[in-house]
Amino acid sequence: MARLTDECLATGGSLSLEAAAALIKARVPVAAGIETVPLAAADGRIAAEDVTAAIRLPPHDNAAVDGYAVRHADLGVGETWLPLAGRIAAGDAPGPGAMAGRAVRIFTGAPLPPGLDTVFMQESVRRDGDQVALPPGAAPGAHRRRAGEDAEAGEVIVRAGTRLRPQHLALAAATGHERIAVRRPLRVALFSTGNELAEPGAALAPGRVYDSNRPLLAALLRRAGADLRDGGILRDSAGLVGRRLVEACGEADLVVTSGGVSAGDEDHVAAALAREGELAFWRLALKPGRPVAMGLIGGTPVMGLPGNPVAAYVTYAFVAAPLLARLGGATWQKPPSLLVRAAFAHRRKAGRREYLRVSLCEGADGEAELVKFPREGSALLSSLTGSDGLAELPEDLAEVVPGSRLRFFSHLALQSP
Structure with missing residues (x-):
């Protein structure tokens, strides 16, 4: 099981994404074993x-094209005629040593005999019986793949x-x-929390919604190579949540939950972490996804993601993924991104990293540009299916104007392991 050291725990306030990733990298040990x-x-x-x-x-110098191999020193200023001294195909032995003043018929991948260092493409060579005419101007080593x-x-x-x-x-x-x-694959236990949740396919009682976060996170975790253990839905009970988390931590390398990490009366994940184990951090300077709880129970890390689907998606990509990589022995890097011109205006209160759902379009001048999804809200799953990715707004940016350059993360990049 993974073990966190006490020094990383009890981090207060709202952490930046970089601070959270650095804490994970510095303090979380690799949990996955090794197999061949x-x-x-x-x-x-x-x-x-x-x-x-x-x-x-390659293990030996070889020809990059079908043609004729020669020693460059034998070439003259103009056209050079040389006698043929054999034929070498791919898989043949390289043949005898240096053959000064002669050419060898050779094929792609065939080893060059010692001393021959230049290859002419067959279409540029004239052949007359056992003689070949080689055109001038070839560079030393042309069409030669060097050993190593x-x-x-x-x-x-x-x-x-x-x-x-x-x-x-x-x-x-x-x-x-x-x-x-x-x-070895990490053993990851996954739970959703909330009295309002129902399993897809079940009858939907008044006040209930179908659980979408578990399918979302399960797919992302499986793409990352996790050995997934589906814990189902946890009802809003402090005792139940704490008990199930303790049980899961005894069997898994990592426990991931969604929901129950805010400060409401029915949010029990962060409290269970503090009660049953230790809480590393609880809030991030992030939108969507400020409430994110990370800690450990019995030495096993627990990552509590928000209940709103978009917030769960964003925090998985930028918080849970680094943790998963660290536990699994992988080198984690922020997903690849591009600086792309914005085609929209957006005002906000600075101070938090924000991710907007955007689509990648072609502007009137042919340059790529970003178009913001027309509706906001971290519960809108349609904003994920109706967009191409996320645009990152740094903490100090208060206003986006058309023409602003924003960092764009495609959903394909965010969902790749």
Whole structure:
């Protein structure tokens, strides 16, 4: 189980996102164990150790095109005629040593014989029997792939903490790896809280709404590679919430909840954290998503996200995701973003980081611009389905005017592991 140190707890006030991420990085240890798996089973997993190249890549100088290999020193100022001295295809041995004054018919990927350093494309060469005419102007080393230009033996090709993608697996395979050490999936328990919630598909009693946060967060957690344990809906009972959180913390590496983190009489998550364990922080300088509770019970981290769906989405992306990455041994970086011109005006009270739901459109001049979703409110799920992503307003920005440059995070980037 993960263990937080006492020094990180009892942080008061409203934290910035950077302060929350720094606290997590500095104080939360890796919880996921290590296993070695075949490359075929490693996609999406976290590299547990640096991966080094077992061999040079490519292992030998080779031809980048079909054509003729020569020694550049044998070329004259004008057209050069050289006799042919053999044929080498991909998979053949490189052949004898230096062949001064001769050319070799060669194919893409075939090893260059020692001493030959330049390759002519076949379409630029004239052939007459066993002689070839080579045009002038070729640069030394043209169309030659140098041994080790992709990776040298012993070079780190994948850093520990990297989420493995197909290109990482291809590079590992090309340098001789059949298996790779990865982090085990985190065990994450997920709950929604609230008397008003009903399971989708059940009869909807007066005053109830269907639970949408659990499907939202479950999908995001699974995309991040979590071994998810669905705890269902917790009713608004201080005793029940505390008891279920304690039970979940005994079985999981991380517990994630939504709802019940504000200051109302029926908000029991933050109070349960303080009562059953320790509370690290409770409020963030963030809109939407100011009430976010993080702490631990019995050494296991608990992340209490807001109940409004948009606030849950935003705080998952910028608060829960760094925690999940840290526990899982991954290197977390803020999702990729672009500076894009705003096509709208927006006034607000400065002092908090704010994320607006926006769509990416093409302006009259052909430049990309951001259009704000026409309605606000952190309960509007349609604002997530009807937008392309989020525009970030820094704490000191009080007004957006058309033409302002805002940082844009696409939903695809926010939802990628």
